[in-house]
Amino acid sequence: MAILNLQLVPIPLLVLFYFLLASPPALACDAGDRAALLKIKAGFLNTGKFTSWNESSADCCAWDGVMCYPLDAGRVTSLNYHNIDGASGGLSGRLPDELGDLPFLSNLVLQNHSNVYGVLPLTLTRLTRLSFLNLAHNSLSGALPFFLSQIPSLNVLDLSFNKFTGLIPPEFSNFPALEYLSLEDNHLEGVIPSTIGNLSKSVSPLHVSLSHNMISGDIPAELGVPNWGMLILSHNNLTGDATPLFGANKAITYMDLSFNKLKFDMTEIDFPVKLEKLTLQNNMISGSIPVQINQLRDLYTFNVSDNQLCGLIPAGPVMNRFDDTHFLRNKCLCRSKDKCL
Numbered sequence: 001m002a003i004l005n006l007q008l009v010p011i012p013l014l015v016l017f018y019f020l021l022a023s024p025p026a027l028a029c030d031a032g033d034r035a036a037l038l039k040i041k042a043g044f045l046n047t048g049k050f051t052s053w054n055e056s057s058a059d060c061c062a063w064d065g066v067m068c069y070p071l072d073a074g075r076v077t078s079l080n081y082h083n084i085d086g087a088s089g090g091l092s093g094r095l096p097d098e099l100g101d102l103p104f105l106s107n108l109v110l111q112n113h114s115n116v117y118g119v120l121p122l123t124l125t126r127l128t129r130l131s132f133l134n135l136a137h138n139s140l141s142g143a144l145p146f147f148l149s150q151i152p153s154l155n156v157l158d159l160s161f162n163k164f165t166g167l168i169p170p171e172f173s174n175f176p177a178l179e180y181l182s183l184e185d186n187h188l189e190g191v192i193p194s195t196i197g198n199l200s201k202s203v204s205p206l207h208v209s210l211s212h213n214m215i216s217g218d219i220p221a222e223l224g225v226p227n228w229g230m231l232i233l234s235h236n237n238l239t240g241d242a243t244p245l246f247g248a249n250k251a252i253t254y255m256d257l258s259f260n261k262l263k264f265d266m267t268e269i270d271f272p273v274k275l276e277k278l279t280l281q282n283n284m285i286s287g288s289i290p291v292q293i294n295q296l297r298d299l300y301t302f303n304v305s306d307n308q309l310c311g312l313i314p315a316g317p318v319m320n321r322f323d324d325t326h327f328l329r330n331k332c333l334c335r336s337k338d339k340c341l
């Protein structure tokens, strides 16, 4: 057990410790939350590992995957069933409407249940305290649930590795508190909505992945507006000019535009100097690699293979980190005047 130096602990924390140690164990969870959980269980076609969720067990705060915080309030704040190993077979069926009947829920994770399918229930918008929603690696389908943007506190939304189809709805630009959005590996198509600039009103920096879809059209200039921390657009059919995304003063650390059909001239670009990962391979990028790239002190992942680049690779502390396999199959890239790739 860690030794606490009590002199360093602020008084309010001491009071908190006192209550954590002194309060009696909660007798039971909130009756309404318990009833909702039993209906949620009944709403699936099978019950997965929910054997502890049963009529003879009063305290739902002790049920598998359920958490109440603070414990003595007896309100369910977290429901977490990540089917990591697939051992119990996972859940099957649609997401039950009663998921919306846990008003104190802030964390909802139902991940890797390949037999969970269908659309998301509209009742999720009742979860006004929800901040973390992870429904990745299921078989959810239909249009993206535009209504999730009505959840004011939503911080993290992970819908990756599902079967969502159709367009990215304009509502997805209006999350008030979003920090992380992954729509990776779905069947999304159409263009990136120009309203994406509205995401700049969210908490920043923003981390977004739209990779491995069938998104097409030109990159809208508005995509340059939000304060990105991470922007992953790889493996789509994007065209046009990505230069609005660049700029030396931007905070972005991870940019992946690889495997698209982007067509622009790199010569005049100032790369964001905080970039750690920059992958642009498999596009139609022309021009030459700017000398400024050697200012990207933290750049350790880099690839510009399979483009139309030409000219000298600017020798310097950053570019010297990368061997020829990071520059393959361009038009006329050279290490020096008499050493071209």
Ligand SMILES: *[C@@H]1O[C@H](CO)[C@@H](O)[C@H](O)[C@H]1NC(C)=O
Residues within 6 Å of the ligand: 051, 052, 053, 054, 056, 057, 062, 063
């Ligand atoms: C009901 O849940 C409790 C734990 O919450 C467990 O000990 C008990 O075995 C369960 N009963 C059945 C019938 O599954």
Ligand SMILES: *[C@@H]1O[C@H](CO)[C@@H](O)[C@H](O)[C@H]1NC(C)=O
Residues within 6 Å of the ligand: 083, 084, 085, 086, 087, 111, 112, 137
């Ligand atoms: C999902 O479950 C499968 C087994 O069904 C397992 O092999 C895989 O690692 C799991 N993946 C994730 C992301 O949890």
Ligand SMILES: *[C@@H]1O[C@H](CO)[C@@H](O)[C@H](O)[C@H]1NC(C)=O
Residues within 6 Å of the ligand: 170, 171, 173, 174, 195, 198
């Ligand atoms: C984007 O924000 C503007 C200004 O706040 C607002 O008028 C507009 O409706 C928003 N766009 C969408 C698609 O909601």
Ligand SMILES: *[C@@H]1O[C@H](CO)[C@@H](O)[C@H](O)[C@H]1NC(C)=O
Residues within 6 Å of the ligand: 213, 214, 215, 235, 236, 237
């Ligand atoms: C890109 O578009 C072509 C046809 O225009 C299509 O065959 C291909 O599947 C698309 N690829 C992706 C990743 O969307």
Ligand SMILES: *[C@@H]1O[C@H](CO)[C@@H](O)[C@H](O)[C@H]1NC(C)=O
Residues within 6 Å of the ligand: 281, 282, 303, 304, 305, 306, 325, 326, 328
């Ligand atoms: C860079 O991307 C190309 C594909 O365009 C790939 O062949 C090459 O192995 C990659 N280089 C590195 C170092 O990953």
